[in-house]
Amino acid sequence: MSAGTAVEDLLRRLAPRALAAVARHYGNFETAEDAVQEALLTAATHWQRDGIPENPQGWLIRVASRKMADRLRSERASRHREEKAAARIPPDELLAPAADAEEPARDDTLTLLLLCCHPSLTPPSQVALTLRAVGGLTTAEIAQAFLVPEPTMAQRIARAKQRIKASGARFRPPPEHERADRLRPVLHVLYLIFNEGYTASSGPHLQRGELTGEAIRLARTVRDLVPEDGEVAGLLALMLLTDARRPARTRPDGALVPLAEQDRAMWNRDSTDEGLTLITSTLARAPIGPYQLQAAIAAVHAEAPRHEDTDWPQIVALYQLLEDLAPNPMVTLNHAVAVAMASGPHAGLALLEPLDDHLSGHHRLHAVRAHLLEMAGDPKGSVSNYRTAARLTTSIPEQNYLRDRAARLLEADPPEGRS
Incomplete structure (x- = not known):
């Protein structure tokens, strides 16, 4: 892995933690997200030139906090309402990182995902904001992935942040009894991101590996946060089992290869094994849900050495259950x-x-x-x-x-x- 790639991967892992810390501290998601994006750009330049600092997360949060302070001062100078809100924060505190910035609370990334998937947003806006705020992708990268002009995507993200602000949503985890219901839109957004990467809705390429990879990474993050949730595990298993087929889905010229004609020896064995293990253990302990059933269907395909060996009656039975459930x-x-x-x-x-x-x-x-x-x-x-x-x-x-x-x-x- 090159130094540039290592820095990029690290920044994408740290982006949601930094945003969570800054947004929690200042209570302004819209401005915090812009400040963290600026800090990510600064880090990408400095870290590739000078090396990764000893505490990269603390470094990123401190820089984002300073940029947040600059933004608040600028807004305070131009808008009286913002001046009164910012005046309640002592000047020294504006320049300091959040008190618990070094070790953000466990639920911060989940809280951030829930905010990005706020019910006031349309699914395309939820996807774009999740990729920007939680995935750490730039607006240009998201625009390229969805084949829209960068200004169009920038407007979509800006409107999403404004809508969240107008809704009065605050950066805090939901009550425990509401978490399962609030988590469903997050899983749906990750599912949409994965599907767009696995079979692109438009354009010259069948697949966009950067989107499937990001969806899987984010699904792993959510599972780390709520390991007991069967549907989170089911979604991750579904992604792994489906993405395992990716090497066999296209010919060298990019032409589509249907499932029946794929060389299953080309399927990614590691992803298949991980997905099978995950869905088998999940079905044995968790209440069944739609993502688990879809993963179980993918598992039946994965277990067949050849297309002709597929247990179609079992798949029919699983689809009947899925139709009853969802x-x-x-x-x-x-x-x-x-x-x-x-x-x-x-x-x-x-x-x-x-x-x-x-x-x-x-x-x-x-x-x-x-x-x-x-x-x-x-x-x-x-x-x-x-x-x-x-x-x-x-x-x-x-x-x-x-x-x-x-x-x-x-x-x-x-x-x-x-x-």
Whole structure:
């Protein structure tokens, strides 16, 4: 690992701790987040040039605290309301790090995640703010990951911070009896980040490893904070088992390789083993939840040496449980695929019919229907659905794959009258 990479990794681990310490001390998340981002940039320059300090966390918090003081003074000079708020803080305290900055409270990172996933924010804003505040990514990096202009992402993050401030939310952990419910949006945001990295919604690349890696890192952080929570463990296991397939999902030219055609010897064995161990132990001790069920489904795939060896009846049973516990159209869609593999394509196609009212504009419904129609021996219907799916998706690798499937069917069964 190069010195620059080591510094970058360290800063991303320390970013939420520094922000938590500064935000807790001054009670102003919006300004604290900006101050910590400035401190991260300063640290990246100094540490690569002079080396990592003996106490990097204390160094980062002290610099962020000074920058916070500068910002408060600037705001105090320009706005009378801010002047009255800042005047309550002694000048010496403004320049000092938080009293407990060296050893932040255990729940600080979790509190920070809960704040970034505040219910007043939209999911895209929650994702962006989490990656910025907790992940330590720059606005430019987040914008690049989601293929939007940097000014657009900067505005999204700024509006998110302003909305949190307007909501009156304070930097403090929720009461113990509320923590489980408050944790659900955090897990959903991490799930969204992972899914965007695993199958990018648009652009030239199927996968974005930096996002899946960040989602897994943050999921590990949350599990360290709440190791007894079964759904946190389930989400981490799901990510590990799914991400293990990443090396086999694309060809050297970036083309998509479907699950049935993947070389399972290329799957990451360490991630697979860790995920299997985690979900096995979690299912044995924790109340079952949707992420655990999804991880259990991924585990069945991981345990099959070949695609033909997959225990599809077990997967069908797990999807039935998942539909009972957390029904939604995407679960039904995946359930239909499993039923088709276990009981034949017509049984799967029957489950797709009610989804037309919910997913008619989503490419995955048409892609699945195309695949099942192909299995059922209906090339004409399959080609039509493959083409519709290709038109609806904005992912170039998926477009290419779907069009290629349609072209292959046409070559195998050309229309009447075609020479």
